[in-house]
Amino acid sequence: MSYEVKLEAFSGPLDLLLHLIHRLEIDIYDIPMAEITQQYIDHIHAMQVLELNEASEYLVMAATLLAIKSRMLLPIHEGELEDAELEVDGPDPREELVQRLIEYKKYKEAASSLQELETDRAQVFTRPPADLSELASDEQMALFDLNVNIFDMLGAFQKLMRRKKLKKPLRTTVARQERSVKDQMRSVVDTLRSTGGRASFFELFPYEDKPTLILTFLSLLELMKRQVVIVEQNGNFEELSVTLQKEEWDDDENNDATE
Amino acid sequence: MTKTMMLQSRIEALLFVVGDDGLTIKQLSQLLGEPEELVVQAMEELRTTSEEDLARGITVKEIAGVYQLITKSELADTIQRLVENPTVQSLSQASLEVLAIVAYKQPITRVAIEDLRGVKCERPIQTLASRGLVKEVGRSEGTGRAILYGTTKEFLNYFGLNSIEEMPPLPDEELVETEQETDLFMTKFQETFSGVK
Numbered sequence: 001m002s003y004e005v006k007l008e009a010f011s012g013p014l015d016l017l018l019h020l021i022h023r024l025e026i027d028i029y030d031i032p033m034a035e036i037t038q039q040y041i042d043h044i045h046a047m048q049v050l051e052l053n054e055a056s057e058y059l060v061m062a063a064t065l066l067a068i069k070s071r072m073l074l075p076i077h078e079g080e081l082e083d084a085e086l087e088v089d090g091p092d093p094r095e096e097l098v099q100r101l102i103e104y105k106k107y108k109e110a111a112s113s114l115q116e117l118e119t120d121r122a123q124v125f126t127r128p129p130a131d132l133s134e135l136a137s138d139e140q141m142a143l144f145d146l147n148v149n150i151f152d153m154l155g156a157f158q159k160l161m162r163r164k165k166l167k168k169p170l171r172t173t174v175a176r177q178e179r180s181v182k183d184q185m186r187s188v189v190d191t192l193r194s195t196g197g198r199a200s201f202f203e204l205f206p207y208e209d210k211p212t213l214i215l216t217f218l219s220l221l222e223l224m225k226r227q228v229v230i231v232e233q234n235g236n237f238e239e240l241s242v243t244l245q246k247e248e249w250d251d252d253e254n255n256d257a258t259e
Numbered sequence: 260m261t262k263t264m265m266l267q268s269r270i271e272a273l274l275f276v277v278g279d280d281g282l283t284i285k286q287l288s289q290l291l292g293e294p295e296e297l298v299v300q301a302m303e304e305l306r307t308t309s310e311e312d313l314a315r316g317i318t319v320k321e322i323a324g325v326y327q328l329i330t331k332s333e334l335a336d337t338i339q340r341l342v343e344n345p346t347v348q349s350l351s352q353a354s355l356e357v358l359a360i361v362a363y364k365q366p367i368t369r370v371a372i373e374d375l376r377g378v379k380c381e382r383p384i385q386t387l388a389s390r391g392l393v394k395e396v397g398r399s400e401g402t403g404r405a406i407l408y409g410t411t412k413e414f415l416n417y418f419g420l421n422s423i424e425e426m427p428p429l430p431d432e433e434l435v436e437t438e439q440e441t442d443l444f445m446t447k448f449q450e451t452f453s454g455v456k
Contacts, residue, residue, distance in 0.1 A: 011353045012378035057378050104375060109430045110359035111352070114418060118349055121419035123332035124320070129278035151394035155413055158391035 013061035014104040016043060028101060031094055033069040040065055068093045128163040148231045148240060156201050156240045157217050184219035189228065192244040201240035266293060266301035274328045281325025302326060323415035324422060357383040358392060363429055366396045366407035392417060
């Protein structure tokens with residue numbers, strides 16, 4: 001019985017229950033409530049360190065188990081047995097819990113097959129596309145429309161991070177740069193000016209180091225908010241394009257994040 | 260120099276230039292000015308020859324609906340040496356569970372995901388959104404107009420899937436059910452014949 005389990009290993013109360021059911025070799029359709037409740041509560045006691053909000057979820061489940069256990073102890077009155085179908089016993093109080101466990105188990109298994117796919121995919125590498133924007137005409141660049149949301153921006157940023165990952169030099173020296181979003185907004189606007197007021201999303205990220213990438217991304221969001229630039233996308237999943245709308249803005253807001 | 264060989268070299272060159280943006284058969288057919296079935300045939304030959312030729316390190320694969328040039332998986336070790344710190348930020352158990360639920364049940368709200376897992380899912384969802392694997396695909400009807408989440412093209416790319424239909428089928432409840440029935444049968448059987456209760 002002295003079986004040590006780290007609670008962080010579980011991704012929730014259902015996960016913990018499944019673990020117990022498996023370990024005690026219990027039939028999921030016929031859970032001995034007294035035993036499982038006892039085991040479950042022992043496990044919660046064994047949690048040394050636990051974030052409060054997570055603890056509450058485990059406690060809710062403990063209460064549920066106790067409720068089911070007590071309902072199973074209640075005698076069934078004669079009067080309730082008028083239904084012929086209920087001759088043996090009423091609806092099983094465990095029913096709902098069993099359904100939840102089975103449903104959760106399905107997705108837990110699906111998650112592990114996703115993990116296998118993730119591992120396989122990490123074995124093969126691709127390259128970012130060659131930059132052909134020099135060869136593109138202005139008419140082609142003018143085909144963008146206005147419908148970029150935060151998810152598109154994040155998607156573009158994620159793509160960018162992936163592209164920069166393999167470009168890392170083999171040896172780097174670390175130089176700490178203290179730059180603010182405000183400074184970076186300035187330099188993004190300067191970059192845009194030098195490219196004739198319009199550039200692709202990726203052109204605005206010349207630096208390789210992560211802090212600068214994030215700083216540039218934040219300043220771009222800030223510029224969008226203040227409508228200094230407009231970000232557009234030519235159809236779903238296409239490259240984002242950034243257009244300069246005005247060159248000046250008020251620095252009245254002092255809540256800029258600084259790097 | 261046959262026509263398909265010409266076509267293969269042109270496809271290879273195009274795929275080299277577009278990198279991980281990749282190209283669909285339809286796009287290739289337009290770019291090359293050749294009918295789609297001919298492109299499909301040339302692509303298949305390009306794939307088999309590059310797969311079979313052990314002297315080559317690159318092959319063709321269709322990921323997230325587009326054909327791309329990829330390095331062969333058996334060369335992963337070689338490529339890892341390029342990267343100083345090859346720890347890939349793989350997803351946590353919680354994130355994978357949330358992602359599995361979104362993938363199979365999309366569009367789905369955060370509350371529905373939480374009901375299924377029995378835990379709060381704000382953080383995993385945030386992680387997944389910031390990595391571009393899930394995104395808002397609409398709003399639910401009714402009060403609150405909760406965000407509905409779905410998977411992205413990046414999700415397909417991240418797991419090397421071609422389309423969402425390629426996801427492995429969900430483990431079947433039927434299986435659990437039948438096991439259960441056999442069990443029940445066996446128990447009944449034993450009870451009947453051994454008189455043990």
